[in-house]
Amino acid sequence: MKSPLEQSMLSPLSPSTGGLTRSRSQVFSDPELFTPSKTNILHDSTYNKGTAFSRDERDKLGLSGLLPYKVETLEDQLRRALRQFRAFTTPIEKYIYLSSLQERNETLFYRLLVENLVETMPIVYTPTVGEACTKLHEVWRSSRGMYISLEDKGRIRRLLDNWSHVPDIIVVTDGSRILGLGDLGCGGMGIPIGKLSLYVAGAGFHPVKTLPVQLDVGTNNQKLRNDDLYLGLNRDRVRGEEFYSFADEFLMAVKDKWPKCLVQFEDFSNDVCFELLEKYRNKLLCFNDDIQGTGAVIVSGFLNAAKVTGIRPKDHKIVFFGAGSASVGVADQIAMVMKLDSDKDGKQVTVDEMRRRMYLVDSKGLVTKSRGGRLEVHKVAYARDDVEEELTSLLEVVKKYKPTALIGLSGQGQTFTEEILSLMAENNEKPIVFALSNPTNNSECSAEQAVKFTKGKCVFASGSPFPDVTYEDKVIKPGQGNNMYIFPGLGLGAVVSESKNVSDLMVLTASQVLADCVTEQDLKKGDIYPSLASIRSISVKIAAAVARQSVKEGLCRLTSIPDDWEQYVKNYVFEPAYAELGDASQLQ
Incomplete structure (x- = not known):
């Protein structure tokens, strides 16, 4: 039996909902879908609006007296968040601040990223995420995503039932080759978390439709294993048949539970990454961003x-x-x-x-x-x-x-x-x-x-x-x-077209579209990439082209093919804005 919230997110592209943004509003306004228990909403990062709750919302949700008097706009909150963000002097402090903001208020977090992507991307992802991964056991605040270890072998499909939403995309790593830093064990989880933040900010995936996963098969990093704060499985890293059997159980469990979900392999070491891609690229919707x-x-x-x-x-x-x-x-x-x-x-x-x-x-x-x-x-x-x-x-x-x-x-x-x-x-x-x-x-x-x-x-x-x-x-x-130029749009195109696989020509199509986003005037100046500030519009173009290529190759599983792929993609895109609560008198 699916939860009301899960049911509300099942058909994000249906004409009746007009995309995920409107679906999110429905969750707020329909008492059958959303009945918050008093102050719990202040601790739910997906729906928390903080000081932006209106007077009516505060009264009906039992929040009156629990927030400062002033009712702020998202823009007011954004100015404060930016001031706080910029007050920190080191990249890792900025990373911790953004992680904390994401845990408190996802809408504000993603609004900050979208409007300041060039400034925040080096903090959310490379290079700062590398330092965060090496120190995950030290900077740990709260859990995000799923950690599946060798100890869970034989029950992985049941574990997936513990995830409360239906993901459109999973980024999974085993932490064996994080950036240029090597084996970081379960500390590698910072990479899927950061990558999915960029999928949301750069392409418009809805936050609740993303799932970071750490496959914990041990680590050969002795420094980590000797640290009494290390959070992962404290044993030598597993490879060979035991590893592939474990990975197969996970991937087949994903295919069984979420057959349309895209799986992105991330930062697997060279001894397994090629074989994983070749073995599964035609069995489920997946690709390897490193390759x-x-x-x-x-x-x-x-x-x-x-x-x-x-x-x-x-x-x-x-x-x-x-x-x-x-x-x-x-x-x-x-x-x-x-x-x-x-x-x-x-x-x-x-x-x-x-x-x-x-x-x-x-x-x-x-x-x-x-x-x-x-x-x-x-x-x-x-x-x-x-x-x-x-x-x-x-x-x-x-x-x-x-x-x-x-x-x-x-x-x-x-x-x-x-x-x-x-x-x-x-x-x-x-x-x-x-x-x-x-x-x-x-x-x-x-x-x-x-x-x-x-x-x-x-x-x-x-x-x-x-x-x-x-x-x-x-x-x-x-x-x-x-890679930010490619993976958000490539993933988005594969998901909205419900493609069976990610083909080589779909990847090449993404490359060609990106190259075409650079004008002749830019080339004369020596610019070979467009500005990352325009990544959302670039991702829409890439996604539409990738979807068209999926159709061309007979991989698209949609029963009705859109006439206007770009508009179809835009209908899917999540915009970080607060939803109206609707008739607050209906809420408990």
Whole structure:
């Protein structure tokens, strides 16, 4: 038996409700759906309005005398919240404040994020979320989402019944490879929480339709395990058949309980992330943001960077520093873009042929078939068999192959040295330099270093934000290849179309739409990404295009296909605004 609130959220896109925002108002105004017990509403972050409760609402809800006299607007509260937020001096203090605000008043929290996204995103997500994850057991305030451990094996489906809403999206991690910080055990939960905040702020998912999940299979981080405040399962991390059996039980339980729910895999280590994606991508609606989302946003930046350089995508030669899930995901998608570009000339090349224009460098040097040792499966497609001598450093590879683009996804800070960047500038009129590792201190170089050492010639993008750079009296705004550009709209399009799967072409469609959001005028200034301040409108465009692609591939499960996908998406979008209570005399 579903709760009244759960029933009210079942059909967010039906014409009768006009989208989730109106559905939320119905919850307030219909006594059969919402009968608050006196002051409980002040402690319910979804419906709490704090000082914005009207006089009538205060009387009928038994709140008179429990709040200051003044009835404020959401705008009044936003000014106070911003003043409080900006009063904190360190990023982690700002993170804790926003977490606390989210626990008290979700509407105000998301209004603050939506209207100040460029300022708040580095706090809610990278780079600050990395510090929050390492200190989760220290900054813990209250529970959000679901923690499912190995001890729950055999009863996971029953555990899901403890979640009171029907999610449209789940972000799940096992905490094994958090950003560039490694194994953080159950501390990795900060990533799904932060990611879903961005899904709400950046695409308009309704907060109650999101679910962060931590799969706790132990940790190999001995420092955490030795800390008496550590909150997770205190044992060695499980891998192999035991891990896959546990993950399968969870994913099949989700499919059984919420068959239309999108599952996003987040920050799983390289030894399992590829297999999870390949095993389940055609069994349920899911994708891996580290592999596909990162690939999509970098492909978009690459497409625009290629326009700036004047060199067609198919003619670029790319060196990747780092050969993990993100690098391979990016390389795969760029190879597809190169193939499509070549096809325009009537030359039917394969993706494998385009992979020959890429060189992956890992901790041992250039990835080759001849260097000895076991080669991880995901690297095989990029392993070179045409080298005369083994190249053991990035510098050697750049010297020998003279790439037009250098892409860093290594997690190793300060590895794009002055010598390497100078070489890129010597060999190219406009070298592409993407230093994409997160958080900031893991970036392969700073924006200032890239500009200075290439004498202002490079087309630059990073994973974490950098301040503007002044070079020879010219102010250069660094591009940020942030997954935030892609995953909210991609996820939104998959959900509103009720797609069976997330296909490669749906991901590529998201890349192309994002690239098209940058104008010719922006490109002339060297901008390869649009402003994140416009992320909501960008997400709507991406979602509509992704939904159309889902229909084109026969993946859409809607019984009636909308004529206007953009309007259909907009009807779904949650706007952080207080709902009118309606006839307060009906409420108990």
